Amino acid sequence: MTIRTDTTPFSYNMAFGDAHSIVLPISPRHLLALGAGNMMATVPRAVVDEINAVQVFAADRFVYMHPRSGLETFVRAKARQRPAVHVKR
Incomplete structure (x- = not known):
């Protein structure tokens, strides 16, 4: 995922040349x-x-996490804060 760190929250999904970093969770x-x-x-x-x-x-449709990660509450809270995504049909 490409990110810029000069905004809060971080900006994401821009062209490589516009990003500060490419982040790869491993x-x-x-x-x-x-x-x-x-x-x-x-x-x-x-x-x-x-x-x-x-x-x-x-995330496009799903957020995957380890069942014992303790992140479910965090993910649900952030999903409620997620900016609206406009889909062209």
Whole structure:
């Protein structure tokens, strides 16, 4: 998923050239973020919540999570906050 981090919440799903990073969740506790510089870091909980929220907002139809992740309440709350999606028919 492509994201820009200069807005709150993060903007998502733009062209690669307009994104600050490409975020690829690879496990419940790890993600790859492709960006301008190489680094390895621990991400603060607030940033984890922002990235999780962006994944909920960007979901097409479903949000998948581990059954024991403890994220169901978070995902349901963010899904209620999700901006309206306009579908052209």
